[in-house]
Amino acid sequence: MTxxxxxxLFFTxxxxxxxxxxxxxxxxxxSHPEIEFVGLASTELAATDTSWFPGTIVDSGVSGENRAAWALGELFGVSRFARRLDADLVHCPANLxxxxxxxxxxxxxxxxxxxxxxxxxPGPxxxxxxxxxxxxxxxxxxxLTVSRASRDDIVRYLSVPAARVDVVPLSGTGRAGAVAGGPRLDDQVLAVGNRMxxxxFPLxxxxxxxxxxxxxxxxxVTGGHGADPLTPVVERLGLGPWVSLHGWLDPTELDALYAESTMVVFPTLFEGFGLPPLEAMSRGCPVVCSDLPVLHEVAGDAAAYVDPHSAASVARGIGDVLASTETRERMSLAGLARAAEFSWERTARQTLDSLQRALAER
Known part of the structure; x- marks a missing residue:
């Protein structure tokens, strides 16, 4: 058994x-008859329901919320646990x-x-x-990486040979499944993401x-954590009656927002993939997003693209989608078709292929 x-350790x-x-x-x-998975969990993850993981969970004793402890755990703890647990391979799925x-x-x-x-x-x-x-x-x-754009960055900035890099795209359907039906509100715009x-989001x-x-x-706007830095921006612009700021939502709550919103706006300046547009499209929600190569790789012709450096461009993109029921219906159908080209099952299968390739190359 391998x-x-x-x-x-990062999962909190x-x-x-x-x-x-x-x-x-x-x-x-x-499932693979010759592969056993063991998850090395943060203390936060170990205290939650981990039934989604296809193997044993081991509590590392490391807090993923403690930045210093997490970094030390990544640098030195993972390799110690790998030897202690007699692992044949380690998968580190979160950059470090x-x-x-x-x-x-x-x-x-x-x-x-x-x-x-x-x-x-932020900072150093x-x-x-x-x-x-x-x-x-x-x-x-x-x-492993999630887009061709990220692969090119890895080859360029890290000098990793392209032959050692496997591109495995993500998907947009969550555990609750795609929710494409039901009535949508005529005037609700959704934005999903952290506050980095x-x-x-200020733009x-x-x-x-x-x-x-x-x-x-x-x-x-979802994804806040603690005191929301967008609050003073909302107050300065006098947008209090029009803006609702939320923290992290569970998948069911987020699905409900995707299902009822008029559109999702994703004004990001940089992404490795761009999961929210694909999540929105898989639920039939029109998408207005930044005109970045990686988002074209994800959304294709199904999204409306705007200049993320121009508030006027973003405003026009929102206004154009709001103004036309026909446009929204067309974008919804195009988004569903585009999202159907991606699948978490395929992502999982290609991830396993990469792990097996690494095992064969040992």
């Missing part, structure tokens, strides 16, 4: 897209991995934000992340303020 240790329930990725992939991982490891490592890198845009990473954290990612990537026997600067609020008050839609 044992694969899955590094889940508050990390957004990377947690969705791991939960969906391992929740759908094809051991500083050195006698056990081969497959590393998933979702994006290279600290390399491409260090200005969007960008420098630390760059060092950790570069070290982990150079020691990994294979690197590259998510560009989205400026775009909302440019729309005439008499036809201005209500904006729901």
């Amino acid at each position: 044992r694969v240790l899955v590094d889940l 329930g508050k990390k957004g897209g990377m947690e969705s990725y791991v939960r969906e992939v391992y929740g759908r991982m094809p 991995g051991p500083a050195r490891s006698r056990v081969p490592v497959v590393l998933t890198i979702h994006d290279l934000l600290p390399f491409r845009h260090p200005e969007y990473v 954290y960008a420098r630390v992340l760059r060092a950790m990612i570069r070290r982990a990537a150079r020691r990994a026997c294979r690197v 600067p590259h998510k560009n 989205l609020l400026e775009a909302l303020a440019l729309l005439p008050a008499e036809s201005r839609p209500r904006l729901v």
